[in-house]
Amino acid sequence: MADPHGHAHGQGKGQGHHHHHHGLDGDRAIGWAVAVNLALTVAQIVGGLIADSTALIADGIHNLSDALALVLAFGARRLARRAATPEWSFGWGRAEIVAAFVNYLALIAISVWLAIEALGRLADPPQVAGGLVMALAGFALLVDLATAALVWRQAKDSVNIRAAFLHNLADAGVSVAVIIGGALIWAFGWNLADPILTLAISAVILWHVVQQVGPVFRMLMLAAPPGSDPEAVLAALRGLEGVAGAHHLHLWQIDEKRAAASVHLVVPGADYLSVTRAAKALLARDFGIDHATIEVEPPDACADAAQDAAAQDHHGHGH
Template sequence: MGHSHAHDGRQGHAHLPGGVGDGTILIAVVINLALTGAQILGGYVADSTALIADGVHNLSDALSLVLAFGARRLARRPASPEMSYGWGRAEIVAAFVNYIALIAISVWLGIEALARLVDPPQVAGGLVMALAAFALVVDALTAALVWRAAKESVNIRAAFLHNLADAAVSVAVILGGALIWAFGWQIADPILTLLISAVILWHIGQEIGPVMRMLMLAAPAGVDHAALVRAMAGVEGVAGAHHLHLWQIDERRNALSAHLVLRKGADPAKAVRRVKALLRRDFGIGHATIETEREGEPCGDRDDGQGHHPH
């Protein structure tokens, strides 16, 4: 029985987005913390849950950036015997924690807003507009700071999306402050708070799926399992494949383990090399662990621990 590994040259090294330094992320954190303090204090003074909601959301942005910063640094640590894949998945865990925190915040804000719909308080519309406009500028600046990193990291992208959502929320809060200031429509504040919560939850719903798939070791999205098996079986000297497991190590690395069934007379080393080349070229799988067995021979692994038997 043959046993072989293929590495894509990146194993144990998290390739983080280039061109965006840790200092940039720290600047974004400081800016968001300053904005959070101003909005929450202003929200209490103006008695505006919408402004407090925006401030709490900005606090979650700052904390998400702190978490992203920590995970980014952790992901740079090299692989070790205890952590053979390295620490790249720390960014995925950080993104998941950020999303769960946002869900909790959104639910809390929605409950507060529903209570205020019954008896809307008097809100200082002018102060709300001023602070929301300040928040819009800060959100746009923060998003610009982390935009390049967001394109290559699910962890940074989670924080980036927080800022985009905040920018949209700030526009809504400005509108609500204008309605209160011009027409005295106090109910606009809790209504906007509910809309803010809905927008946050919608964004999470769009982004949390891929993160969950990676945490659950699911196959990369878009990979056809049946087509993959057929392609492997079509390689010269290969009769079939079983015990196939495909998963994402992180955003940039896919891995596979499988048993190849070889035809009589096939060279195991050549067959494995051809399959690895196929996996890398056609399916983007750079890390493959492959065992070989001859056609007609019993498989050494009668059960793979998942209830799957050779076929």
């Protein structure tokens, strides 16, 4: 990956300053979080098999998904620091988006599998060792909170690490539920608590995925940044001095921090340069778009400019 050079490369990029300060500390924190979560996963899955508790195995698998999320996050962070090259002209920032999306797809598969397992057990709930379940879920709760604390600072700066961080918080809640379930089984012998809890855990995982996957999917599909208004962008560009029309607008996100645009401007005069500068300044200042590609054309080169303005505006917004 970006191993020996990634840190130095990152300094040349827009978000390099952040990486320069927190990159190595963040990597160390994520490394510890991965190690602790993997150890916990083994303990919970083995404990779940011994105690015959699908809820404990479910919690263990959810923890494994956290560990994998953090591994993805770690690798993607390193990749995202690689400098742009002529061949990879946008750099590797989108590696984090791909990692987050893969992670969400894995979570959907896991939660569906857990729900199927739990439904099978509802009809005939097995005897569950409630004390062991409580002890391991208590240990899991401590690990979840420790992991969340380790990656909290990085979560503020990365969609990818935020996904992992949210899984940890969800896990902490799930562990509390498993402790309560273990207590019910231990005190009252209510073995149905185990499959019911497993279904609840599955629902929690799916709910988190549904909440988080939308923005990631938008970035992968090159949709306009959330909250952006393509009509307002076109109207602002058409209002610039020397601009007779604007069409063929495309807005998209390069990664979580960078938005981009490409647009055609119809300019009757000869002062193309000042119009282009003004358009780029407007996009950066009013819409947070720092990466703009602007094609300027005279009215006679665009015979159907008026038609374009209507038809292509509509076409451009779909992108």
